[in-house]
Amino acid sequence: MNKQLRVLFIGTYIPKECGIATFTSDLLNSVSGENNDVHCEVIALSDPSETYNYPEEVVFQIQRDKLEDYYLAADFINQSDADLVCLQHEFGLFGGNAGDYIFALLSGINKPVITTMHTMIREPEPEYRTSTEQLIKYSEKLVVMSQAAVEMLKDVYKAPENKIEIIFHGVPDYPFNNCSKYKKMLNLKGSPLVLTFGLLSQNKGIESVLEALPEVISQYPDLVYLVLGATHPMVKKTQGEVYRHYLEDKVSELGLENNVVFHDKFVEKEELCNYILASDIYVSPYLSREQIVSGALTYAMGMGKAIVSTPYWYAQEMLSDNRGLLVDFGDTDGFKNSLLYLIENPDECNGMRKKAYDFGRKMTWKNVGKEYNTVFIKALKNYNTYPGIHNRFNFLPNQLPEVKLDHLELLTDDVGIIQHTDLGVPARRYGYSTDDVGRALVALTQLIDSPKKAEEFRKSITTYMSFLEHAQTDTGHFHNFMNYKREFLDKKGSEDTLGRAIYGLGHVVSCSYLSKNIRTLANTLLSKSRQEMENLGSPRAKAYAICGLYEMLTTGVDTDEFESVFNSRRDFVKSIDTLVDRDKFESIFISHADSLVDLYEANHKEDWNWFEPTVTYSNAKLSESLLLAYNYTKNRTYREIGLATLDFLTEIQLNGDFFDTVGNQGWYSYNGEKPLFDQQPIEAGYLTQAYVSAYENVRDRKYIQLAKYSFEYFLGRNRLRTAMYDYSTGAVCDGLSSDGMNCNQGAEPVICFLMALNSLKEHTNEAFGTILQSRVSDGISDEALEKQKNLLSVQVE
Template sequence: MNKQLKVLFIGTYVPKECGIATFTYDLLNSVSGVHDDIHCEVIALNDPSETYDYPEEVVFQIERNKLEDYHRAADFINQSDADVVCLQHEFGLFWGNAGDYIFTVLSGINKPVITTLHTVIRDPLPEYRASTEKLIQYSEKLVVMSQTAVDMLKEVYNVPDEKIEVIFHGLPDYPFNNCGKYKRMLNLKGSPLVLTFGLLSQNKGIESMLEALPGVVDQYPDLIYLILGATHPVVKKHSGEAYRDYLKKRVSELGLERNVVFHDKFVEKEELCKYILASDIYASPYLSREQIVSGALTYAIGMGKAIVSTPYWYAEEMLSDNRGMLVDFGDTDGFKDSLLYLIKNPDECNNMRKKAYDFGRKMTWKNIGKEYNNVFSKALKDYNAYPRIRNRFSFLPDQLPEVKLDYLKLLTDDVGIIQHTNLGVPARHHGYSTDDVGRGLVALIQLIDSQEKAEELWKLITTYMSFLEHAQTVSGHFHNFMNYRREFLDEEGSEDTLGRAIYGLGYVVSCPYMSKNIRTLAHTLISKSKSQMEKLNYPRAKAYTMCGLYEMLRAGVDADDFEATFVSRRDAVRSVDSLVGKETFESIFASHADSLVNLYESNHKEGWNWFEPTVTYSNAKLSESLILAYNYTKDRTYRKVGLATLDFLTDIQWKGDFFDIVGNQGWYSCDGEKPIFDQQPIEAGYLTQAYISAYKTVRERKYLELARYSFEYFLGRNRLRTPMYDPVTGAVCDGLNCDGMNCNQGAESVICYLMALNSLNKYADRVYGTVFQPAASDEVLPKRKSLLSANQSE
């Protein structure tokens, strides 16, 4: 049995009052009416704040000025079971420069795209040329409605023949009729009745017809010229009814009040067809030659109307072979003479009508639907046989960047790290923070693999240690924010601040290449904070603290006397039960790990394997802390929860070839929609560290691969395919917004980048030693359910 073909259309859609909305509706129905095994759906484009009661086939909506909607549309398409996407393209439909918002969709989907071009520009401005060329690149097939459009695509844009399909504009199938029946039906007068219809705008050229009419009505005073259609909504929004008012004034000046009728309304297709069938002559006095298609002219041809038109591109082609009469642009005498000829020569007029009608039979929607279905099937077959493997991240390097500390040094003065910059220049008025200094110590200690390296980084590490020693309060907590005048701005920082300070200090204590004095000071500061660590409430503060304590504990340091307990790990690991009445760093570490497990047990449910009802910030650090807890204690519960939650973070953020980090515009609740922006690079950095910890623990290659891809988020493997890291300066942008990168390049971002790079660097030969190109999430990871089953079975 043949598989059902599923087509997803993108365009405006009824009940929106515009020509492309009607076209999309007619095309969908013609396609779905060809065979029972064709299913069609629509992604509809709306103007800002516009709402419609759409029919059921509309499955997604884009507010065309909201870039985030385009991103979500791409995600929707990839997750749908659509076989092909049929895009209705007109530059003005989409927001951005020359309508370039649409490329957010096209560049992000993995389905063949068939694009119907409603406009092709012969002499495009640079932005329109660039937009057209990108459209050609992303389209499997280009459908145009005239040979003129084919010639332009080939001559102006170098499109190969095999990529272009000519399918005429569709039209309803009516029998060849005389006009009297429909005039009576609509209670219309006019002998003859001349019609122009469509959304009213200045390019319609109706004034040319008005200027021509006096010489015609002198001989045929019963002639009626019916101008049917509402003012184009965009024109009305910006200019009101100025053009219509001008036309009415001109009617009065020419004394044509009895002969010209305005019907100011948007008529549905069925009623429109009756108006066309009722008319004797159809006038199409467009002012611009660059008209590649006209639905109005198509309908008039297919219903066998006598036609007078200016020679725009579409009219020249469609009215050739005596299917209509052409008049130069603005040639009022030409319109007058043509109208008089048609009225005075009914036999020639009738022959012209019949030729137009016969030509129109090939353009009925039934035939158009068959032609589109043939194109869809062929495009899908070609796409599946020769998939266009677009490596959207081909610009990425095939090796890790070198560690570059220039920017970190630029931000560091003799006090600490300046938090933020103004276009890469340290912004002193933002001052310093303990948060950055604590994590900065982690990044620096990670780099030390020899005494020589320790000496190279000694000054920076000493500066950061000096800041933390100064920032610690009498209670053992830490101030967080200091202004440029070296004044602390808070009585104490948040619990996270405490955790981040312990995180960095733990790394210092564990480093065998650091001087004994600096390690002793770090241990002293940690010991002074013990009472504060014991009463932590917030999960991320506990996770940071655990990461710092883990480094210290694995080095064999626990008790308050640093010199007495800096022994081998085997001698240092002792039972908590043997230390009755005395909280050790080890017992605090275990207590925090247990509390995270309890938090997970309280909040996880089917499809939501997380510690809280909302995924917020510093997420992977929670998972990593439990993986480290397993490494130290060998308690399998910690490993199970640590890996389950890390796999959950992968599941909700890995898109198959890039990470789509949870944005901080409202965060991600279990019963809500995941925000796309603003994405913070710290999350990618922490994911990289967590994946490396997972790999070291369970030795599954997928974690090493995911570590590479989460790190490459900084290099451009992200939704916008834009590098956040500047290899020249070593700076890192602070966020990924819907309109591009956050231009601030602060301390947090570069530090998290360095931590991620340092973690991955140890496995660079394994990561880049084999070629791995992700194609779909399932090829990198098993389903979430199977991951959990594997963990729980242990």
Template sequence: MVRNTDFRKLGFIGDYLPRKCGIATFTADLFGAVAAQYPSIDCCVVPVNDIAEGYDYPREVQFEFEQQDLDSYRRAADFLNFSNIDVVSLQHEYGIFGGQAGRHILALLRDVRMPVVTTLHTVLKEPSHDQRRVLRELAELSSRLVVMSQRGREFLLNVYGVPATKIDVIAHGIPDMPFVDPNASKEQFGVEGKHVILTFGLLSPNKGIEYALQALPEIIREFPKVVYIVLGATHPNLVREQGETYRLSLERMASDLGVRKNVIFYNRFVERHELIEFIAAADIYLTPYLEPAQITSGTLAYAFGCGKPVVSTPYWHAEELLADSRGALVPFRDSGAVAQQICSLLRDEPRRHAMGRQAYTLGREMIWSHVAHLYMNSFQQARRVRFDRPVKPLAIQTLDERPWELPKWRLEHLLRMTDSCGLLQHAKYTLPNFAEGYCTDDNARGLQFVMALEEMGLDTLEMQRATTRYAAFLDAAFEPQQRRFRNFLTFDRRWVHEDILGSDDCFGRAMCALGACIGRSKQRSLQCWAMEVFHRALPAAVEINSPRAWASTLMGIDQYLRRFEGDRGVTQVRAVLVERLVDLHTRASSESWPWFEETLSYDNAALSHALIISGRASGDDAVRELGLRSLKWLVGIQRAPRGHFRPIGSDGFYKRGGPRADFDQQPIEAWATVSACVEAYRTTEESSWLNEARLAFEWFLGRNDLGVELYDASTGGCHDGLHADRVNENQGAESTLAFLLSLAELQQLESSLAAFRRAAEAAADLQPT
């Protein structure tokens, strides 16, 4: 075991105290243990903040970065590079970093020059597509990976293909405390003479406290002096979303069960020395979690290592740690089994004592001082591996080496176009055009965009107000008897009578937005509303005739099935619409024109996009490949001789065998292409699709036929189109949202944009010499 080291400086990245989070506690404990065992090493902490104001950190914190601010990840990498850190210890859990599946952290890892040892606090057996990609890339960028159980190691090997030589198994650390009689510690809590059952950790619905409470009446019948202590504050994220509703529901349940006198809720995030005192007073530790998919539990490690008999449901960490009768396992959601096991242990004091003694003995290998040395071994191995690889001598990057950067978010114009009724559809220059009123099309796009912002953690109070207005507009637009959406509303709040059924395309866009609410939003009330309208409108989806409406509806269905995969009715509608698109392509296409229609008109890429995502989600390879093939042909048609993006113009479109209209070019075409190519990349992971998405997006930024920018960085709006001789100066809702939705697609796809750097290089190779 390494005790002498030539390290000068270690950096620790993760949540950090005083943030109320289990990983924050772990990072602080690991930092403290390594600093204590290796006092010659300068250790610093670089925490990630989940709130704008940050936290009152201790002095070892030398730099902070923001969860949702991608640039701050790169600044953190610069800080680590210029600070001459020898090794970084990263604590990883998907939810603590920004971006889709926490991918923002990859930006930092790609830019640091020192080896990284990543501790994985979550390893999923059945990850989503994005979670799998993030962890695989995280593994590639890390010199070593640490997991806390053998099962975690097996998942890395078999699910993610990580080499065995790169994995270290190091148990969750625990404090070093003596094995004591619980009765000696009970007096300070006023529970002397009672049997104490303890559960601790941040309170949330997945902890299964309900089943522990339901077990109490049976336990109390035999052991009336039992007290159940639930120690820990409600999880901060739950408090932000729901307040203390969940804790209050548990307290009401205790009252209804008649066990209020036997239950103590300590609604506090306790310091480690306080926690040790609570553990010391416990006769039994209970962990009734509801799901098996938990690879690590710090609370279980603490209780077990401190010599407490444990009753637990068989989630992965408990199943491994408590094997061979080192604890008692009970089925999930079975309060009767919980009561039976606890009563059995309370009856049998010798068994209870022996179980605790065995746990305590094994726990000596888990104390933090020992764990610190195991981590130092891992750090040394990581450093040896890095020595074998060439490292650039400078931390700074040339322009050629820097990743392609996206514009900053500017939402002023979108908010300028939004009033108390909804989103106005047209503008005169940058002024909202009241005379043209509102339309459902744009409010649906607006709702789709704010759902993307919410998913990225960027939904400010102003955008939350906009969410309510866009959703309310769609709700008012829905005509329940016809199951359709009106489209046009005048500024004086009157629906255009002739438009009572709206258009097919309006229907599709509304369904796409509703699906986004259902699949992406964390707001339960918004989900419930969207579910109601979605299901009432869905039967009309098979009655409409527009292929683009079919495509938009399929996109909404794809979002819906993110959350409700088993809904057979929705799956059947998807199958009908997919079949129609496939049949359309079969009848219209030829070898030289492999398209769905005789004419390339508007929103073209949406047709391919719908088949790509539907084929991927349903496992229909033929459908997915048809979407990819048709999109590949389309992007070729939309490529100008000089290599930039040139969409089909709306001034005549492009009929097979006829002349092609190159103008007027519309922003919606660039967005549709960006979106479809992003999905093509997610499906195939072929970098050529990133290049196509990049080219389409750069159309907004001036890489187009006229060389002028359509995105106005001074206002946050987007011009309405590109004419043959000029840009349309008006900045309407459709155009602005086309740009913002494109930006959101790219932000969600690749946080560090290293993939876009490769796409930029590929694009440069395509330029004529």
């Protein structure tokens, strides 16, 4: 390697009291090497109730059951200078079903992963099989600690053989010696001293040893059985000290009070090693056969102890060739006979100890560290790095989806649009909203490019217009919510509701393929709402109004056309005063644009180019409205602020290669932390529209590329890498939450998807042609191409 290798470990870590925490620490120290030729850092897992003073190598923490932390950790890893990740895996370390929260992290990173598997199940339940298969998929290399684990990975889980590496559990390197020195050091008695150590839980099987002791002690009354270790924290949390009390009662029942000692404490590594070195015999009475590795057994072997163990998988392999004695699970007589054999045959016992010690030399941490480094380098050489953004999302289509209106039509009845669904089935209890109807008019009118299309959508547009006409109040505002009994539930909707209605009505007025009657009605409703429109205070309501008025003002409305309709419908309108008054609407249009400029000037800072102190919802619509205001007025201030705020939204939401839109769990305030969830698809839809407007404004190709990326949010270019859009029905899921995809498919997401699709389809060639191809045809220089890459903050091909 020409540079220092940088490794990021993921696992529990000291000072947490658990075996994997100790293992991770030992492995890190062994990998870093005597000359510090490998730089190591740690992402530590903890429980919410735990607070640790971690050493400086811990650079990030994950709360076990907090899914958001796994996503944030993935972001941290991608932005770090780590070359690779070394994951310590045991199902119980991670939250979720069978520890599946870890895949939120693994699926989102662009570094090779080397996984050390501390647990494996030969006959797994479905969720554990799935979790293991996912782990194999995301790992460049799988490190196991026994040949039995290798065979199980291949036979049970069909793991590719070239992914599997066997590296033994590490042990400290101590000389082969007798026990008396360490007994004196620790003031321990026992001739012999029999030891079992590790965090206490019911699977330890210690009662089997206790029941074997009376006959052994009757012959060797100086024998002491030391049970060393605190109760496992998770066991203590859920069951308390039930097992320890059971063992203590068993000792009293068997009259072993003078021969059995419990040391209820977690000992650090150096002290633990002294206890092991002080013992004569190590006993490993585990009750579960499916134990693929045991650090305690490994330490006992590496320090040359005489060992008696049950035949779990790891013990069978490690103690073969007469390196220890095996006793069947729960076999009291077997433990008794094995202990007596070792005590009464010192030469055979010492020979067994020497074989275990000699085998342990290949397991010293120094050798283990070298082997891991070899695997790291091998993984880096073989790793298929992601040279471009497209490779991480290679499931995305190379063209836009066809327009599919099935789901919108399913939600539309003879009244309006049902707001929400239960798993795609319209949920009538939620009723209707003006918000959805106004934006649906935008989506449909954008699709009308011929009289045939106008006729195709005539029924739906007529229904929507009928809803808005009924929803408009005497003052010109609009009710928003109507229940399924056709009763409005509010005196009037929010200002945003008024803005969204104007947004839709403006598009109807501007659609020349629609009938004169429909367009005249739209104009009438707009005119009636003019006074309410003038008094808007909400920035988003103003933005919606600007977008709707822009359509009306740039259409070149024929007032004679409307007048002829009005004259024939005196029963419908009271006077000719409701005709389009371009000057008054233009005044409102400019006034609202100016107020957004004032809002920006009052709130933006050097590192905060936004209209408000908080980024909330429907954000890109604010930027888009100023870009449209520039189109109409040619006021450069509008364009300057529109682009600056849109670029700011890109900066805070484009997460390397996908859009991480601001979630509504608290929004994103200046100097605050951006929430990841709940993300709403409306934000991606509005971003797409705004980027298309920016591209049409300044013809900078980066905006059409960004429009493509934001639109692909619906198709899977998102944090969960999951498609929200259903190609078969045209439905769109409601959002991304910390629990995954919200699979309800309401009106808002499908309407915003259609608006985004409509705006982008006019620029299909620009969006789906690569920047490199465009450079050739347009003569863009290498320097300019590199600048575009930087602006996108991603590597594009």
